Amino acid sequence: MKNKTVVANPFPSQIVVLLLASALGIPAVAQDQSSGTPQSTPPTAQSQTTSATPSTTTPTTTPGKEGFWGRVYPFARKKWVKKQTDPINDRLTELDSVNAKNAKDIQDVDSRAQAGIRQAQSAADAANQTATAAGTQAQQASATAQGAAGHVDQINGTVSGLDQYKQVTEAEVKFRGGQPILSDEAKKELDDFANSVNGQHGYILEVEAHSPLAGSAGIQSSERLAESVKRYLVTEHQIPVYRMHAVALGNAQPADASDPGAKPERIRFSTVHVRLMENSLAAQGAAPPQGAVPSTGAERP
Numbered sequence: 248m249k250n251k252t253v254v255a256n257p258f259p260s261q262i263v264v265l266l267l268a269s270a271l272g273i274p275a276v277a278q279d280q281s282s283g284t285p286q287s288t289p290p291t292a293q294s295q296t297t298s299a300t301p302s303t304t305t306p307t308t309t310p311g312k313e314g315f316w317g318r319v320y321p322f323a324r325k326k327w328v329k330k331q332t333d334p335i336n337d338r339l340t341e342l343d344s345v346n347a348k349n350a351k352d353i354q355d356v357d358s359r360a361q362a363g364i365r366q367a368q369s370a371a372d373a374a375n376q377t378a379t380a381a382g383t384q385a386q387q388a389s390a391t392a393q394g395a396a397g398h399v400d401q402i403n404g405t406v407s408g409l410d411q412y413k414q415v416t417e418a419e420v421k422f423r424g425g426q427p428i429l430s431d432e433a434k435k436e437l438d439d440f441a442n443s444v445n446g447q448h449g450y451i452l453e454v455e456a457h458s459p460l461a462g463s464a465g466i467q468s469s470e471r472l473a474e475s476v477k478r479y480l481v482t483e484h485q486i487p488v489y490r491m492h493a494v495a496l497g498n499a500q501p502a503d504a505s506d507p508g509a510k511p512e513r514i515r516f517s518t519v520h521v522r523l524m525e526n527s528l529a530a531q532g533a534a535p536p537q538g539a540v541p542s543t544g545a546e547r548p
Contacts, residue, residue, distance in 0.1 A: 413527065420519045425517045437484075438484075454492065455496060459498055469495035
């Protein structure tokens with residue numbers, strides 16, 4: 248007999264069975280992923296796997312909704328991720344609402360602050376305008392007061408100068424025999440005196456008559472002399488009567504104002520002294536009183 252050589256199989260039968268089961272299991276897994284329904288391991292493969300690895304127990308079915316990635320990496324499932332991110336999204340939404348509210352509150356506060364600032368600025372501008380107007384009125388009142396004070400001083404000066412007169416010129420008219428008849432020489436003297444009166448304002452004429460006679464006879468004689476002079480000035484030179492003030496002294500001689508202690512001289516002739524007295528206001532260039540007639544040659548009483 249020939250000796251048969253038996254070649255030992257290098258792969259045990261169990262390994263072959265496992266390889267076949269793996270080959271059959273991969274299409275099944277792919278079919279489960281595409282269909283989304285749980286699939287079970289073929290009975291043959293299950294029996295082979297059980298027979299191949301009797302000591303290992305594996306689940307035969309898995310939830311169909313997990314899919315391939317759910318089996319490989321369960322944390323990548325959408326529901327799980329959504330479940331984990333929903334609280335965060337809610338918190339973020341709440342924070343967004345709080346931020347929006349804070350922004351609105353800040354805007355409201357800023358608007359109120361701006362309105363308050365504008366109102367305060369308007370009040371300050373109004374107060375400044377009022378103060379400026381008050382200052383202007385105060386300046387006007389001060390100017391008015393100063394003007395009034397100046398007018399008061401002027402009026403006081405006017406009142407004080409109403410009775411202040413100074414002598415401008417004078418003339419002496421002589422009469423012969425005590426008769427109230429003007430000679431040609433006396434008329435010429437009065438004509439020259441009247442010419443000096445032309446253009447004068449605020450003046451008066453002092454007419455002072457003297458007679459050598461004593462007592463009432465001298466007074467009466469001097470009165471006639473004074474009336475003669477006044478009559479000539481009024482009729483010939485139109486000098487107003489109200490500007491002439493006459494006095495009949497007779498043989499009385501007034502004391503010399505410059506030397507009160509001197510003894511008056513005796514009156515020897517019948518004479519009339521005429522003096523032109525100018526008011527101090529007229530001397531300062533003041534205008535004549537309203538309604539007054541200018542003291543010119545054409546002046547009427």
